[in-house]
Amino acid sequence: MCVPPFCAPPQRRSWLSVRPFVLSNELSALLLLPVPRASALWMLAASCCDRRMCVCPGPRRIAIPIRSSRLPLLSDAMPAPTHLFPLIRNCEISRICSTMCYCHHKHLCCLSSHFAHGHFRYAPQKKFAALYRPKENFYQFIHARDYASTPQRFYLTPPQVNSILKANEYSFKVPEFDGKNVSSVLGFDSNQLPANAPIEDRRSAATCLQTRGMLLGVFDGHAGCACAQAVSERLFYYIAVSLLPHETLLEIENAVESGRALLPILQWHKHPNDYFSKEASKLYFNSLRTYWQELIDLNSGETTDVKEALINAFKRLDNDISLEAQVGDPNSFLNYLVLRVAFSGATACVAHVDGVDLHVANTGDSRAMLGVQEEDGSWSAVNLSYDHNAQNEREVERVKTEHPKSEEKSLVKQDRLLGLLMPFRAFGDVKFKWSIELQKRVVESGPDQLNDNEYTKFIPPNYHTPPYLTAEPEVIHHKLRPQDKFLVLATDGLWETMHRQDVARIVGEYLTGVHHQQPIAVGGYKVTLGQMHGLLTERRAKISSVFEDQNAATHLIRHAVGNNEFGTVDHERLSKMLSLPEELARMYRDDITIIVVQFNSHVIGAYQNGEL
């Protein structure tokens, strides 16, 4: 599919410019929309200062030139989100779109044409086309609204909201043997809610079959989903292999050598939407095999340390991703794929649970949080990862020590690495790892699609001493205690809307089914029946939202997206947030991916007492 021609008709530009100035927040109020995310607004302002890098309005981790080759990808993904469009009445869409467009225009003063184009590059396609045909009748439209006595608002019905929220939910219960579950993990719930189209987050969960333990991870991609996809497929194999004892590795190698059936290494727990790419499996397998062959040769005879294994696996995989892109592949599709993987990026937050030993390896700004139930029944949160971004002073410090002092000022700009990248550690993103020469060589020898992509060709500013980015994780080890009830792994889409304390409380109350709603007592107050009734109805609504969800992650997303200022799920708000067209969705939220792992306190207690 080709890039749509830049042809904003003069009429449109004219109505854009004659509208009076309104602040975006007020505008949101007019539209009955929540206030856009701060970062999204920042993105607008920041990006438009730099004419070269007009940015899509989402919380993109990375700023992308507008005429990017990503467009075809996005267009391919259109069917997924379009199911939302019929839900929105046409006028509403045009109202939202036109006003948003106008809003940017005013904010950014000078860039109207560019921006309008940026936003409406789908316009001539599919549904939007219809909206744009009556080019000059915006005023009619406005007038029509004026005449309408009661402006009809569109809301998703609760079942529609639920079907959107639950589309990606997945639950796994650790099976019991003889009526007993001896694993310290009871099971997990996971879910994701896209804001990008296609979603750039990935998730994985698997049980190690040759060693004990369970692996769970969330991966937040940027500049496309290719890298996140590859990491979600491959990382656990690398970790599992790193953990395997020497004999098992030998056994596996011999089996491969003699063409025998391979011992299964992982048992995956996947939602049907969590796909594996078939085409690359051979390539991925070969890289993995090379890895374990090296491990066999390196046989140190020592027992594998989980922490080391995690670090090695992360680094090795990133290395393999980089190498595969450099070497290329004779198959043109695969060649393009490995390049896309390498040029896009992904953060990873992976938990390994084995008995009471919980390891969390984190690269980037996803986060792992432990939910702890205090003796009084209340919930508190313990962080099990550090964000690798500009807010983490240690991380800023680390980056600075790794590069000459001359670069100190250009290293972190506007809270981004080299002014571009939000996470300070990531898989892929070879633009921040390879030397300029290597990048140029690969891009030039690469397929045409790659050459068409302005982003890949673009070298970050002040790029002097690569690599600037690493995939090495920080690993935190935690010994589980009976009061540790659950672990939440989530991408930053969750954490930027909710405080971890609220997350702990909401999940905790959901899992225990107990609501720490203070019982109402009339006491000496003067309360009328009507007042009491109103109060009780409100409380009931609050409780009922819990029972709609069978999945803790879904419940959390419902809160993350639908919480009003009082901390309760507001259906109206939820409905609006979910019915935003994909282009706007990114303004208001990021992709959210959540895994909630529930621990088995009895087993953990038994471990502690040395019974297991």
Added chain:
Amino acid sequence: MFLRLLADVRWRGADPKWRSAARCRSASGTAETQPVPLPAEARVVICGGGITGTSVAYHLAKLGWKDVVLLEQGRLAAGTTRFCAGIVSTARPVSIELKMADYSNKLYQQLEQETGVQTGYVKTGSVSLAQTQDRLISLKRIASSLNVSGIPCEIISPKQVAQLHPLINIHDLVGAMYVPEDALVLSANVSLALATAASRNGVQIHERTSVSHVSVQKGRVTGVETDRGHIKCQYFVNCAGQWAYELGHSGEEPVNIPLHACEHFYLLTHPLKDPLANNVPTVVDPDGRIYIRNWQGGILSGGFEKNPKPLFTEGRNQLEIHNLQEDWDHFEPLLSSLLRRMPNLEALQIMQLVNCPESFTPDMRCIMGESPTVRGYFVLAGMNSAGISYGGGAGKYLAEWMVNGYPSENVWPLDLKRFGTLQSSRTFLRHRVMEVMPLICDLKVPRWDFQTGRQLRTSPLYDRLDAQGARWMEKHGFERVKYFVPPGKDLLDLDQSKTFYKPDWFDIVGSEVKCCKEAVCVIDMSSFTKFEISSTGDQALQSLQYLFSNDLDVPVGHVVHTGMLNENGGYENDCSIARLSKRSFFMISPTDQQVHCWAWLKNHLPEDSNLTIEDVTWKYTALNLIGPRAVDVLSELSYAPMTPEHFPSFFCKEMSVGYANGIRVMSITHTGEPGFMLYIPIEYALHVYNEVMNMGQKYGIRNAGYYALRSLRIEKFFAFWGQDLDAFTTPMECGREFQVKLEKGMEFVGQEALLEQKQNGVYKRFTMFILEDHDTDMDLWPWWGEPIFRNGRYVGKTTSSAYSYTLERHVCLGFVQHFDEKTGEELVVTTDFINQGEYEIDIAGQRFQAKAKLYPFSSLFAQRRRKDEVELSGYQRE
């Protein structure tokens, strides 16, 4: 607590003499002052000083038993009695409950005058609202029943409701029932008044004395152990309310009192701006699950929510009744319902939400009577939140029971012996009461089955029958088949199937009945209570001859149908007894007789080690083969001739069926149809069932259920114990003289009473009514308890009814009495009196013409049978 203070003031104002000791105590405020010592001995010890305990004491004293001690662990009327809403309502669907409530109402009305204690009795009347037509029907049924009991009552329109109560929103009402004589009382004061009167009559009352357990020797109460010493006594009365279950289980010999407490909430408000008048009627809105009464110018409103909160399941714990928390979130649906009914109350200020636990029983009826295991141990508890309404009447019946040996009314529906140990599981009780409490407000339609606490006792064929579409009901914990839904046919959901009209299973049961009439059906009747009585010598025969009215000295292999009567000639049990050998008998009684009959036999059989009685209910699976082809099936399976010449009716033989030996085959069907009962040792049950079904295939065999059985037996005018027969019905009154052998050569229980009846005639007569102008499809169906009118005058009530598929008419069974037109005195009922009347049956206020008959349509059925026999012989010739 406001109520409490109020009550205290008046309590002291009354100044009864038994109070003085307690007063000393409270005045000094220390435990040092010696309370009045307990007596060492008393005739009766009552445990519990609530409404039931004081009522029993009051009535015992009235009946002349003055050596009575009442013990209360806390203070009098301090439990549920103090907290309850104080509504006296006579609108009760069960006749005995209605009578108790009516008596209570009359008792409370004159109590203040009698005792001087202010009871706060106000005759406000009550209005029961109907939001749906079905609800109105159920109210009309109650109204018919109230009217014939002499309680004024009328069905009124929504507009009249608005006139009666200024606040009610009537827009969603279809009608209402107004009972003008219903009243409000201060419940605690009523209890105190009863205590005052009792103590004046000599009853000793001791507060702050708790009973730890009851001493039992040789199955009799001998004394009571308290925290203040031992009291020797002959009778103990457990009126401990929600603690009754636990108290019953505290002794060495447990007495099972199946009840369980649930939290119950009601709301108190400050007075309205224009305070409600004192006599504004109490409003009951069952569809909204609430009741609303006037309370000091404001309102008191509570209800029975759909999701009750059971409590005290683990027994009595630290959570005291006074410390229960208000739970507004739980009350929310009831509050919504209240504001919907009375929208003007929105601005009314809340005073308090009271949490008043109430105890509930597994079948929504209260528990009274003597323990089946311990003689002299009486119980009155489990009031299902109607303690004030029932308290007076229930106390009276129990006192009569203790003094006279039997109450003056048939209280079998409330008898403790309707339960056994199988209802004693805490889990069962907890689950069941969660169903029972909402049921108080639910629509009570005919043929309702409980949904919880099921599948406890089942036949070995349960799964097999279930797979063939069986729909189940429960009796005494035993699952019994109602009917079989043919494959591919769906019935309505549980909720939708609630109807007062023609039910959805009508055609299904019809085809089962047809099959019973024309071919052969199998009904699993394993739930029947089965006893074996045997002895080394003649003892079994001798004692049974004494206990039963029919002559049991029959040749071995004969089955005798007989009543087990009480001194008044009334049926304590109605059973079939097979003489297995010279010295052993096999006795079959109704399912719910298991506890009662066992207790009766234990109490009446002589203590003789040579005489053994065994409950073999669990040992046998019973299959009833009904129909003209049953004989063919059995003879093919046993290679034995089963024709009437070889196997006459009322005959019993152990024989083999299929491969299985030792099957007791009896030529009775409990329906009047030809056929056999098979009593099969349970390990053979599946085998015999399979054989019967396989062999029966060519005779068109099919499964059938109890609804078919019921239709068959009612059209044949067969009375069933527990439904038609009770302890107040004699064989003479139901046309069963032939089952009584007055000249059998020896005395038997009830003989004198029957002789007298034979000479003087009976005062009621069991009669069969065929509804004449009743449209089965369009009209309300009769159930039981419908008033019978003869020449426009009330003469009695129906006891059971069914649609007869043979007559294509509804048949009702019931008793006809003869009241003198002027004095109302009961007169002898003669055959002429029955035959010379024009009858009508009142179904929910609508009267249907009925034809009365004293004998079944023998000719109609006899012809049919002869025809069958012809076919039968024809087949055999082939």
